[in-house]
Amino acid sequence: MPLLLLIRLYWALWPPRARRACLFRQSCSRHVYRTTRRHGLRAGWAALARRYGQCRPGALGFQHPLSGAWHLLLADGTQLPVAEVAPAWRP
16 A cells, blocks of 8 residues: 555654654554554545644643643644653653
8 A cells, every 4th residue: 555655665764863753652653554554545544634633733731630630732632641642742
């Protein structure tokens, strides 16, 4: 599939140290790759579009006022629980 080939090329040609630190525990490229392999191209493109919308500058960490749990508020308004946040972005 073309999307899987593009992701593999990204992994091979773009050095990890030059990539932006991912907000998610499972990186965006790994998430899209796995979704595409398991559910097909349409689901892969949908996963890519969703992650692209979430993974923009403007994420904000906060402690939920009722539960006290730490969350990351993404640019699209999604609240990401700490279990899904990459270690580099945790408090």
